[in-house]
Amino acid sequence: MIKHTDHFHGSDLEKIEQVYGIKKEDITSFSANVNPLGISNLLKETISEHVTCIETYPDREYTELRKTLGKYCGADPSHIIVGNGSTELISILIELKHPKKAMILGPSYSEYEREVSLGGGTSLYFPLKEADGFKLNIKALEERLTDDVDMLILCNPNNPTSTVIDQKGLRQVLDICKARDIFVMVDETYIEFTENMEKLEGIPLTAVYSNLFIIRGVSKFFASPGLRLGYAVTGNEDLIREINTKKHPWSISSIAEIAGRIMFSDSEYIERTRNLITTERKRVTDRLKGMKDLGITCFEPSANFVLCRIDSDKADADTLFDTCIRQHMMIRNCSTFPFLDNHFFRICFMDPEDNDRLLDCIENALR
Numbered sequence: 001m002i003k004h005t006d007h008f009h010g011s012d013l014e015k016i017e018q019v020y021g022i023k024k025e026d027i028t029s030f031s032a033n034v035n036p037l038g039i040s041n042l043l044k045e046t047i048s049e050h051v052t053c054i055e056t057y058p059d060r061e062y063t064e065l066r067k068t069l070g071k072y073c074g075a076d077p078s079h080i081i082v083g084n085g086s087t088e089l090i091s092i093l094i095e096l097k098h099p100k101k102a103m104i105l106g107p108s109y110s111e112y113e114r115e116v117s118l119g120g121g122t123s124l125y126f127p128l129k130e131a132d133g134f135k136l137n138i139k140a141l142e143e144r145l146t147d148d149v150d151m152l153i154l155c156n157p158n159n160p161t162s163t164v165i166d167q168k169g170l171r172q173v174l175d176i177c178k179a180r181d182i183f184v185m186v187d188e189t190y191i192e193f194t195e196n197m198e199k200l201e202g203i204p205l206t207a208v209y210s211n212l213f214i215i216r217g218v219s220k221f222f223a224s225p226g227l228r229l230g231y232a233v234t235g236n237e238d239l240i241r242e243i244n245t246k247k248h249p250w251s252i253s254s255i256a257e258i259a260g261r262i263m264f265s266d267s268e269y270i271e272r273t274r275n276l277i278t279t280e281r282k283r284v285t286d287r288l289k290g291m292k293d294l295g296i297t298c299f300e301p302s303a304n305f306v307l308c309r310i311d312s313d314k315a316d317a318d319t320l321f322d323t324c325i326r327q328h329m330m331i332r333n334c335s336t337f338p339f340l341d342n343h344f345f346r347i348c349f350m351d352p353e354d355n356d357r358l359l360d361c362i363e364n365a366l367r
């Protein structure tokens, strides 16, 4: 096995090429959490007609893009801010709010902690318990949300646990936070992959709670991480004004603006994606559940990926990664996430044939 000190992030295909000598085009990434359908056909067929749009600056206000987005996500366009990927919006919000103490779920996406510490703040982790299937215990969270916490950061569905808080739970959390003057950021990067999205999404709550900021992007659901397009929704108009004053102008390119307008209106692609992920989520999870005797435990997923635990003398997350990558399939070893170790790995749902190939590989490695 090749020993590496670093673990590979979902997008580290260049690093894999160097270490394993496998061309990145030949790798199926079960680790990047990106829609296996690739970009929308409507976008592929029409984007070249628009290429001359880069001859002019984009609309500084992104009015048409925000209108299309408003229709797509059911928000008032004046409550939408667009950004260079959800990463820019996470960064801007944290820079502006400047939390001294932020509460973050653990394990969760690492970028939140990095941004909080760049601003000189401290992150406190609220551990999601393995015994609870990594589901959020709101009562226990309430006890930890003391008055010195000034920001709560939720990822819903959470990466890497694929667990969700429903709208009712989110309301409870928002009420607690409102009473304690805590601002809440919810990263909904993976929400469109869920089966019952209307019962989970936080956007309708932005009309009621001024301490709420929802972030989404196109990298995963619309399979376009290279486009760098994200958006945020908040009903807090003072905050929108403040962000618009401080934000760099034209941070979304003209081509990303047009691409966004096209992809958000491709309802056939949106439906096909949701159907594929719903079917594969059930099928892959059922097969993983069938590997209990081989030492696999999988935690019930709501998004387009599943967190698994491996307890076997045949393999751990590191060696399983090595076995899979040699067969040109990349899984995510989760030992770099807080509260997880070398027993945990995450895989996303790809095409049925690819999913079967990976599941066969895992099964053979543990037999």
Ligand SMILES: Cc1ncc(COP(=O)(O)O)c(C=O)c1O
Binding pocket: 084, 085, 086, 087, 088, 109, 155, 159, 187, 189, 216, 217, 218, 219, 225, 229, 230
């Ligand atoms: C939870 C979460 N939020 C945000 C991002 C980054 O998204 P974007 O490409 O829109 O900046 C990722 C990427 O892996 C993620 O997992």
